[in-house]
Amino acid sequence: MFTGIIQSIGRLFGSEERGGDRRMVFHVGTLALDDVRQGDSIAVAGVCLTALELTADTFAADVSLETLGLTTLGTLLPGAPVNLEKALRLSDRLGGHLVSGHVDGLGRVIDVHGDARSQRWTFEVPATLARYIASKGSICIDGVSLTVNEVEGLRFGVNLIPHTQEVTTFATRRIGDAVNIEVDRMARYAERLAEFREQAPAM
DSSP, X not given: OBOSOOOEEEXXXXXXXXXXXXXXXXXXXXXXXXXXXXTOEXXXXXXXXXXXXXXXXXXXXXXXXXXXXXXXXXXXXXXXXXXXXXXXXXXXXXOSOOBOSOOOEEEEEEEEEEETTEEEEEEEOOHHHHTTOOTTOEEEETTEEEEEEEEETTEEEEEEOHHHHHHSGGGGOOTTOEEEEEEOHHXXXXXXXXXXXXXXXXO
């Protein structure tokens, strides 16, 4: 599990095909790896990956075809920046919201405009995801925990304060870019409970 509070901006160092999927190597920037062991989880652009072949400033991860097709990892080029976060420990502060690192799908940047020192960003998502997004609810975009400001149809807006702009990859995003979206787990559980209640036979 993760919190959606980005700890470093890393970069794709390189990748190679292995048995049909891909081994990717990431340079971790300022992220300390001294407490990370092989097999630990690191969120890369919001995608939970298993750390392998660790060095002082890089780690490798095997990425499946499903993950490559469902997330932005499949289109990354060497040097591309990525948000990084190590897995949550039980003793850590939960500064964002609980994030699993299991990306639900892709959204797209529709609009960006200034709002005092902040920025207002608008995204569009498929209908299969839009139903889980609610005003003032939580959402994870490229690994960043954010609060939804407003929702209209398939589109929703968030506010980025200057700090978030500085310490995440949002500064490199442009209108039309794809982003990884993870909806709030509670919304999915609520839907499943409602479905079960409708299907359960009357006693």
